[in-house]
Amino acid sequence: MNDLYNRLDQWLRNRSRAEYALLTGAMTASILFGIGVAIGRPLGSDAMMLGLTMTVVYYWLDPNAK
Numbered sequence: 766m767n768d769l770y771n772r773l774d775q776w777l778r779n780r781s782r783a784e785y786a787l788l789t790g791a792m793t794a795s796i797l798f799g800i801g802v803a804i805g806r807p808l809g810s811d812a813m814m815l816g817l818t819m820t821v822v823y824y825w826l827d828p829n830a831k
Contacts, residue, residue: 782827790820 777785794816801808 778829782824782829785829786820786824789823790816793819
């Protein structure tokens with residue numbers, strides 16, 4: 766399990782700034798949308814806005830800068 770985490774972490778860190786930001790935004794929106802479906806309260810617009818916000822913030826701050 767630890768090896769899988771390390772490989773996934775390395776793969777993500779090797780993405781470009783834009784790819785990393787887009788992946789983060791998409792994962793955030795997907796998870797929030799899934800939670801909304803699971804609790805029976807659609808969170809579509811909230812999920813999209815948070816995903817867009819996370820994409821912009823991660824692109825702007827570039828957490829993988831070396």
